Amino acid sequence: MIYIALLVVGMLGAGIAACLLRDLLAAVVAAAAVSLILSGFFYLLQAPDVAMAEAAIGAGLTTAIFVIAIRKTGRHEE
Amino acid sequence: MRAFIGFVALSLIAVGLALALYHIPFGQDRMDVARDYLARSVRDTGAPNVVTGIVVNYRALDTLGEVTVLFSASLGVGMLMTWRSPGGGRPLPGASLIVRRGAGFLFPFILLFGGYIFVHGHLTPGGGFQGGAVIASAFLLLYLGIPGYLLARRPLAAIESLTGITFVAIGIIGLAVGGYFLNNFLPKGSVFSLFSAGVIPILYMVIGLKVGAELAGVVANMIGGGEE
Amino acid sequence: MIWLVFFSFIAAGIALSLARAGLGPTTPDRVVGVDGTVTITIALMVLLASFFDRQIYLDVALVYAVLGFIGVLAVARYLERGV
Numbered sequence: 001m002i003y004i005a006l007l008v009v010g011m012l013g014a015g016i017a018a019c020l021l022r023d024l025l026a027a028v029v030a031a032a033a034v035s036l037i038l039s040g041f042f043y044l045l046q047a048p049d050v051a052m053a054e055a056a057i058g059a060g061l062t063t064a065i066f067v068i069a070i071r072k073t074g075r076h077e078e
Numbered sequence: 079m080r081a082f083i084g085f086v087a088l089s090l091i092a093v094g095l096a097l098a099l100y101h102i103p104f105g106q107d108r109m110d111v112a113r114d115y116l117a118r119s120v121r122d123t124g125a126p127n128v129v130t131g132i133v134v135n136y137r138a139l140d141t142l143g144e145v146t147v148l149f150s151a152s153l154g155v156g157m158l159m160t161w162r163s164p165g166g167g168r169p170l171p172g173a174s175l176i177v178r179r180g181a182g183f184l185f186p187f188i189l190l191f192g193g194y195i196f197v198h199g200h201l202t203p204g205g206g207f208q209g210g211a212v213i214a215s216a217f218l219l220l221y222l223g224i225p226g227y228l229l230a231r232r233p234l235a236a237i238e239s240l241t242g243i244t245f246v247a248i249g250i251i252g253l254a255v256g257g258y259f260l261n262n263f264l265p266k267g268s269v270f271s272l273f274s275a276g277v278i279p280i281l282y283m284v285i286g287l288k289v290g291a292e293l294a295g296v297v298a299n300m301i302g303g304g305e306e
Numbered sequence: 307m308i309w310l311v312f313f314s315f316i317a318a319g320i321a322l323s324l325a326r327a328g329l330g331p332t333t334p335d336r337v338v339g340v341d342g343t344v345t346i347t348i349a350l351m352v353l354l355a356s357f358f359d360r361q362i363y364l365d366v367a368l369v370y371a372v373l374g375f376i377g378v379l380a381v382a383r384y385l386e387r388g389v
Contacts, residue, residue, distance in 0.1 A: 003317050010324045017328065025381065029336045032377050033327060033343065039366075040347055043354060048203035048363050049129045052195075055369045056211035059344070060376030061293060064218050067380045068300045071389050171388050177379065184372075191372055195365070202362045208369070215373050222379050225388060301389065 004044070011037040022077045028066040032058065124266030124275035125200035133205065134278045134285075138260040141281075142245060144207075145288055149242070152292040152299075159299040170225035181223025188216035196286030200275045206282045210289025217294040221301050229298045234291050241288040248277055248284070312353055319346040337381050344374040 011034055018030035035058030042051035115132055123131035133141055172178075195202075196209030220227050252261030260277075267274035320343055327339030351367035383389050 003313060006317055006321060010320070013328060014324075023333065025333050025384070026336055029327070029333065029340055029381065033324070033340045036340070036344060036347060039370075040350065043351055043363070043366055046358065046360075048366050049127075049205065049208075052204045052208045052366045052369055053211070055366060056208045056215070056373065059370060059373040060215040060218055060380075061211060061297070063377035064222070064380035065297065065300055067384045068389055071384060171386055173383070173388060188372055191368070195369075203365050204369075212369065212373065215376055219376055219379070222376070222383050222389070 007037055007040065011041075024070050024075055024077060025067070028063060028070065031066070032063045035059075035062065120269060123262065123278065124269060125278050126269055127200055127202065129203075130200045130205055130278060130282070131275075134199075134281050135262055138249070138281065141206075141285065142249070142260075145242070145245070145285060148289060148292050149238070152296050155296050155299045160302060172225055173223055177223045181219050185216050185220055188219065189213060192216065192286070192290065196282045197279060198272070199282040199286075200278045201270065201272070206285025207289050209282075209286040210291075211293060213286070213290030214293030214297060218297050221297065228302075229294065231298075234295055234298075237287055238291040238295070241284045241291070245281065245284050245288070248281060252277070309357060313350075316346060316350045316353065320350070333381070334385065337378055341374070341378045344370060348374070 014030045014033040014037065018027045018034060021027040021030060035054060039051050039054040039058060042048075042054060115136070116128060119128045119131040119136075120126060123135040125131040125135070173181075192209045192212035194209075195204040195212060196206045199205035199209070217229060221229075249260040252263050253259045255261060255263040260281075262276040262278070264276040264280075266276050273279070323339050323342035323346060325339075327336045327343065330336040330339055348367050348370050351370065352364065355361065355363040355367065380389065
């Protein structure tokens with residue numbers, strides 16, 4: 001139970017950080033952390049299909065596409 | 079001030095959701111449909127992985143819709159961005175030796191792993207979407223590891239179109255043989271063997287190749303196009 | 307009992323690397339923190355597959371083991387202006 005609470009706190013913290021951080025590269029890293037912990041949760045709830053989808057999309061593709069978009073626009077908000 | 083109003087509104091929504099969800103018991107199955115699927119799925123579809131049985135057999139039409147949605151997303155990115163070599167003429171700094179060699183070395187293995195995921199979709203967790211995402215990640219690795227790499231456009235478009243046509247053709251053959259669209263017209267074979275479950279492995283191969291081509295096209299468009 | 311020891315070590319590792327990812331003053335620190343979390347999560351998934359006694363769950367851990375480094379590689383290539 002303590003471990004699940006730890007994971008929930010980590011995921012909430014990473015999600016809030018992804019919203020609030022002004023450095024967009026750090027926000028993308030925080031979003032990757034949210035995806036990682038979410039995949040771990042799907043795995044804990046014994047839904048390996050969904051966990052694998054979240055892993056395959058979240059581990060490489062979304063992070064890289066966000067990073068490419070930051071390269072095309074700009075790194076800092078405002 | 080706006081942030082404060084937004085915070086209050088979100089808090090109200092959260093309290094309402096919590097009050098509404100509080101009355102629903104968690105962890106008890108109250109869904110007759112789910113129980114029915116769990117009881118009948120293996121006998122009906124021949125796939126031991128019940129999720130695959132539902133996604134590609136009972137709900138195969140929805141899967142066709144999902145693939146179409148992904149196709150239109152890929153099309154939208156393709157209309158905004160152009161397919162050019164990375165950097166747009168700007169010379170890119172070379173990657174280090176480890177990254178270059180590692181990308182070239184890992185690429186076939188990642189492709190093989192993606193193929194394993196969607197070929198075994200009816201036996202183990204995973205399936206077409208997951209395998210396609212893994213294959214697209216392999217092409218992304220090439221883009222990241224080898225500066226100036228450019229994916230060939232025509233084979234990708236050909237794979238995408240052919241797999242889409244194959245999906246619909248299998249559905250129409252099922253309509254002609256069994257009376258409804260995407261009917262499982264092939265023999266189901268013995269459960270837990272690779273060649274079993276009728277059209278499910280074929281459909282998952284088609285979906286895997288199509289999703290892989292679409293996501294690789296999104297990556298190639300994103301990395302090549304746009305203004306600096 | 308032995309599982310409690312295993313999961314305690316894993317939880318300590320995840321907490322410490324997530325703390326580095328949260329505190330890290332520069333972005334490379336955060337990236338390395340998240341990458342460490344990915345590695346420890348792979349170990350957690352393998353342990354949980356053994357705990358649930360489901361060997362086929364290992365595929366999910368394999369996906370992370372094969373693809374986990376690509377996000378880090380993307381950020382690293384961005385930092386050396388290579389994307």
